[in-house]
Amino acid sequence: MKKNIAVITGGTSGEREISLKSVQTILNHIDTNKYNTFKVLINGKEWNVLENEKEHAIDKNDFSFTSNNKKIKFDAVFIIIHGTPGEDGKIQGYLDILGIPYTSCGVLVSALTFSKLYCNRFLNQFGIRTANSFLFKKGDAISSIENQLSFPCFVKPNNGGSSVGASRVNVRNDLNAAIEKAFSVDAEIIIEEYLAGTEVTCGVVDFKGEIRALPITEIVPKTAFFDYEQKYSANGADEITPARLSSAITKEIQETVVKVFKLLGCRNMSRIDFIIKDNVPFLLEVNTLPGLSPASILPKQAKVAGIDLTELFTGFVDQLFV
């Protein structure tokens, strides 16, 4: 009997729309000769499965649904929600309690990598370079860090994504507005050193039993930084794969992404963002559920590497049953 796989999408963060596109890539590339796939849409407390164009409510007691008086259960879950509750460990905890296997990282690794600052502090211990940064919480007084700040600096939500709520701050006068904007997304924000340099991002995948770095992509934004518009609009940043880097820096970044993936204990895939300043790569963040929409970077990097997406994504599901 073919196994039933729930592919869960949606979520409630600013990245919901991207997840709704990414899920299509997954549904198109899980081999349906091997698995039955069902799209499950999560919208706050409302969870629905789509079966032959019909919506059925999910019974959260055992993650099942009923169709024609028949209870249907899932053998495994493919999580493709960016942001909360799919990239931060919450859904993972729920599925652990029910004993249902799932793709991507477990609870701890998801929660750690979702907190940019805590993840970066963890990685610093292993020699991975990141920008100097402060964690700032609602209610903290700016005066406590003010004399340590220099401009330009960068302000972003600690637990965010797709550049939602992020700003470059050139002068002190613009700081409060940037802090407010980041707080509209998250109760914890990061104020960090502005890294002027070349932005790149590099996917890493567990493909056919080997953890492999994909080709690196260079990001050339048309505005101050790689903001939401630049990420997803047709007229957005230029993305050049493979990046125009020396072989030494290419090797350093590709070795770093494999090292970070292993250090953290990531599963299946990740995409890691960097800014190269004066020939030194600084890690910005680790994305454990990178975008997979047609405009997204990881599928393009896989293509350049000659990796077939059906083999890649079906392989992630296969790994749950070995």
Ligand SMILES: Nc1ncnc2c1ncn2[C@@H]1O[C@H](COP(=O)(O)OP(=O)(O)O)[C@@H](O)[C@H]1O
């Ligand atoms: N310290 C920094 N210096 C310069 N630019 C930054 C810095 N941090 C982030 N950025 C810019 O903001 C974008 C979003 O930041 P990132 O940490 O990757 O968060 P996310 O992609 O999850 O929103 C990056 O792609 C980069 O263009």
Ligand SMILES: [Mg+2]
């Ligand atoms: Mg990023």
